[in-house]
Amino acid sequence: MSPLMQLRHVGYRTPDKVILTDINWTIPAGAELTVTGPSGSGKSTLLRIMASMISKTSGDLLFAEKPLESYDPIAYRRQVSYCFQQPTLFGETVADNLNFPYQIRRQTPDHDHIVEALTKAGLAADMLDQAVDDLSGGERQRVALIRNILFLPRILLLDEVTAGLDDANKASIHRWLHHLNVDHQLTTIMITHDSAEIHAAPHLVHVTQGRLEVAQ
Amino acid sequence: MNLAVNNQSLFWAAFLVLVALAISLWQKLGLDRDIVIGVLRAIVQLFAVGYLLKYLFRLNNVFLTFAMVAFIIFNAAWNAKKRGAGIANALPISFLAIFVSTGVTLGVLILAGAIRFIPSQIIPISGMIASNSMVAIGLAYRNLNRQFHDQRQGVLERLALGANPLDASIAIVRESIRTGMAPTIDSAKTVGLVSLPGMMSGLIFAGVDPVRAIKYQIMVTFMLLSATSLGSIIACYLAYRSFYNAQLQLK
Ligand SMILES: Nc1ncnc2c1ncn2[C@@H]1O[C@H](COP(=O)(O)OP(=O)(O)OP(=O)(O)O)[C@@H](O)[C@H]1O
Ligand SMILES: [Mg+2]
Numbered sequence: 001m002s003p004l005m006q007l008r009h010v011g012y013r014t015p016d017k018v019i020l021t022d023i024n025w026t027i028p029a030g031a032e033l034t035v036t037g038p039s040g041s042g043k044s045t046l047l048r049i050m051a052s053m054i055s056k057t058s059g060d061l062l063f064a065e066k067p068l069e070s071y072d073p074i075a076y077r078r079q080v081s082y083c084f085q086q087p088t089l090f091g092e093t094v095a096d097n098l099n100f101p102y103q104i105r106r107q108t109p110d111h112d113h114i115v116e117a118l119t120k121a122g123l124a125a126d127m128l129d130q131a132v133d134d135l136s137g138g139e140r141q142r143v144a145l146i147r148n149i150l151f152l153p154r155i156l157l158l159d160e161v162t163a164g165l166d167d168a169n170k171a172s173i174h175r176w177l178h179h180l181n182v183d184h185q186l187t188t189i190m191i192t193h194d195s196a197e198i199h200a201a202p203h204l205v206h207v208t209q210g211r212l213e214v215a216q
Numbered sequence: 217m218n219l220a221v222n223n224q225s226l227f228w229a230a231f232l233v234l235v236a237l238a239i240s241l242w243q244k245l246g247l248d249r250d251i252v253i254g255v256l257r258a259i260v261q262l263f264a265v266g267y268l269l270k271y272l273f274r275l276n277n278v279f280l281t282f283a284m285v286a287f288i289i290f291n292a293a294w295n296a297k298k299r300g301a302g303i304a305n306a307l308p309i310s311f312l313a314i315f316v317s318t319g320v321t322l323g324v325l326i327l328a329g330a331i332r333f334i335p336s337q338i339i340p341i342s343g344m345i346a347s348n349s350m351v352a353i354g355l356a357y358r359n360l361n362r363q364f365h366d367q368r369q370g371v372l373e374r375l376a377l378g379a380n381p382l383d384a385s386i387a388i389v390r391e392s393i394r395t396g397m398a399p400t401i402d403s404a405k406t407v408g409l410v411s412l413p414g415m416m417s418g419l420i421f422a423g424v425d426p427v428r429a430i431k432y433q434i435m436v437t438f439m440l441l442s443a444t445s446l447g448s449i450i451a452c453y454l455a456y457r458s459f460y461n462a463q464l465q466l467k
Contacts, residue, residue: 051376052463052465053372053375053376053465054465055463055465073463073464073465074378074379074380075378077376077378078378081376081377081378082376083376084369084372084376087373088369088370088373090370090373090387100374101377101378104374104379104380104383147377148376148377
């Protein structure tokens with residue numbers, strides 16, 4: 001089976017600092033990967049490069065066997081979707097956030113689909129009219145995540161999306177992501193510092209001082 | 217006409233400058249040099265403009281009139297650009313925005329018969345339109361810079377969801393257009409109550425019936441609304457792109 005994404009000798013540096021060095025990583029379609037490593041080691045930077053939010057400064061990145069540069073950045077980001085560490089919600093209400101993926105595709109929001117996603121994430125349908133400022137951390141995180149998957153990407157990049165949530169919330173997000181992986185072959189790559197998540201990870205990858213080691 | 221300002225009365229009025237100078241020296245404000253330079257510049261520039269305008273009005277030449285309008289627009293664009301530090305192509309963008317806003321507004325006023333196509337009307341009105349458009353664009357630039365800084369995370373998240381740069385920045389673009397237009401709308405609300413604006417004061421000074429003078433001020437209010445809205449919208453829609461690179465990433 002051909003890999004969905006491939007990084008070859010990928011590096012990232014700012015004018016005064018090397019942040020990532022010689023990253024070689026092959027991501028098979030349908031994988032469920034977990035990334036960990038010390039704070040400041042370059043995990044978020046790596047995922048941001050993969051999401052085309054920033055550009056690598058050396059090496060090659062192939063998505064579906066074609067170089068990242070050959071894609072239209074907007075179409076690419078709809079295929080490789082990045083969910084931020086501590087996301088901010090925009091607009092006033094939850095609905096403003098969940099309608100956004102439809103707006104940028106010039107489609108009318110599919111209310112049933114949105115409610116279905118809310119339910120699967122363990123949120124009530126009447127939350128749509130709630131002000132984003134009134135949401136709890138766990139609700140906020142799940143609303144942000146729903147934005148990323150209303151239109152399913154091929155790869156979902158999750159940057160510490162469960163940090164600061166209680167165990168019940170963590171478990172419900174994990175269950176949901178696992179379903180997406182199994183039912184829709186969604187490839188997920190999740191950064192975490194959580195020891196339980198690291199322990200339970202089927203495939204674990206370490207980033208240390210800007211270098212990547214595949215464990216297990 | 218009862219206009220009494222002449223060289224002699226100006227000379228005596230110049231003692232008002234001494235008031236400012238005395239305050240600066242007494243309070244050690246360190247402004248004395250700036251006051252002297254400012255006053256001298258004002259005198260020289262205004263005399264030069266006065267003679268230039270007199271010459272242009274007498275010649276009444278279409279090309280010279282347009283050249284003067286172009287010169288005004290270029291200077292306005294140059295000043296607006298200074299507020300747009302960090303915005304690529306701020307000079308051509310400002311020039312286009314001021315050119316279009318001035319051209320359209322002027323065109324409508326001429327077609328409406330509100331002003332006549334003679335240099336003594338075209339040139340001062342162009343100056344008023346261009347300078348207000350300039351201020352609006354400068355405010356809009358400042359707001360673009362500030363909001364792209366403050367709202368960076370929200371813009372990044374929209375991009376990550378696959379939004380194009382306009383969809384990712386539309387809230388900022390709209391807010392900046394609003395910022396550019398706000399002073400004009402505010403002053404439209406208070407005109408006549410708080411200040412008697414220059415156009416109308418000038419006409420009243422020159423002996424024109426106030427009821428006639430206010431009609432000019434109403435026209436000015438209309439034209440400044442058009443100038444600042446056109447200037448802001450053109451400048452913002454062209455400028456937001458410079459916050460993104462070729463890969464449509466936020467710089
Ligand atoms: N634009 C930038 N300019 C300069 N340095 C940067 C930039 N972006 C990231 N860095 C630096 O790169 C290093 C890696 O940052 P990154 O956010 O990828 O770490 P991380 O592994 O995600 O850490 P954490 O676990 O704390 O989230 C850090 O030292 C950070 O300060
Ligand atoms: Mg991080």
